[in-house]
Amino acid sequence: MADLRKTIEEKAKYHFDYMVQTRRYLHKNPEISFKEFETTDYIIHELKKLGIETHRPLETGCVGVIEGGKTSDRVIALRADIDALEMEEEGEAKIQFISERPGAAHCCGHDAHTANLLGAAHILTEMQDEIEGKILLIFQPAEESLPGGGRLLSESGFLQEYGVQAIYGLHTNPTHKPGTIATKPGPLMARPDEFEITIKGTGGHAASPHLTVDPIVLLGQVITQFQTIISRSVDPTDPAVVTIGRVRAGSTYNVIPAKAELIGTVRTFSQENAYLIRDRMEAILKGVAEGSGGGYEFEFNEGYPAVVNNAELTDRIIKTARTYLGDDGVIELKKPIMAGEDFAFYQQHFPGAFFFLGSGSEEADSQWSWHHPRYNVDEKCMLTGSALMAGLVLGE
Ligand code: NI
Secondary structure, three states: OHHHHHHHHHHHOHHHHHHHHHHHHHHEEEEEEEOOOHHHHHHHHHHHHHHOEEOOOOOOOOOEEOOOOOOEEEEEEEEOOOOOOOOOOOOHHHHHHHOOOOOOOOOOOOOHHHHHHHHHHHHHHOOHHHHHEEEEEEOOOOOOOOOOOOHHHHHOOOOHOOOOOOOEEEEEOOOOOOOOOOOOOEEEEEEEEEEEEEEEOOOEOOOOOOHOEEEHHHHHHHHHHHHHHHHHHOOOOOOOOEEEEEEEEEEOOOOOOOEEEEEEEEOOOHHHHHHHHHHHHHHHHHHHHHHHHOOEEEEOOOOOOOEEEOOOHHHHHHHHHHHHHHHHHEEOOOEEEOOOOHHHHHHHOOOEEEEEEEEEOOOOOOOOOOOOOOOOOOOOOOHHHHHHHHHHHHHH
């Protein structure tokens, strides 16, 4: 094991410049979700140089297949997302490779995820004889936009055809230093759903409320009753959030409006709780609005499922990371975070585990949060990330 680790680490160091150059090239030439055509061509070109078989199950993104030297029916997938955000970026630290494309920027680190997995591809092809079975390198498009490239790919049947037995993914994380990883078994990232509600009343003169159905009064009751969903309906040991982000009703002092609107988000860690909350919301709306002679429209838009880590695979990540980074390099998270990730879709079909790759440092100006215009990664994180990805599939 120690020899294997040393070999992998040396290879990661050897390919570090390649990863940095690749990451900077991608950073300079970002493409937004579902439009990653040049990025895909670039990745395919890089994989072909290594003699890796490539497939294109979706319009953008691609999957490389490495055939191991040891015959086995083992199939493990490693996933990177490749899309940029629709935004402008800033930052002195990125001046040499800042986006040359207006309205597109790699401010979520997917450039580093891609370069990191290409680095792992180099390590793995050089150690092909040691690999048991097949390794799928997934370069997934459109993590940032619904319905999510992860959903399309995991429902395309392509991965099922290969009989994927395990899938690993990572995300750079500015709150931790390079040379560290963080994860936990079970719920890791939340399921973010959104809702839109219109409460319909009957408008009229403010001085004659008895001739109207006042949607503002109904709105007040709905808001108050929604607060009882988490406190009275959801299991108190399950984290869940109902937040109303905007309310709109009325126009002036002396008019009772005809309708009131509210929008917001629901965060949970299971479909069961998301549907429970959705159904309670609807029951409240029905009772309040219809009980007073009004009506309602209710739209509940499902986002990504929650990222829930397979315990055995998470254990493998933690053990492998300890071997490479020591105990101090492994942060075992106590709580999940409420952001979402479309890696969750793979986990609906295959055992999967996800971890955060520490990428924040002041010297690299990479302490800024995800989606901040100055978001950056300390490129040293790719030394850790590529070695770990290779180590996860090469260790026994
Ligand atoms: Ni991201």
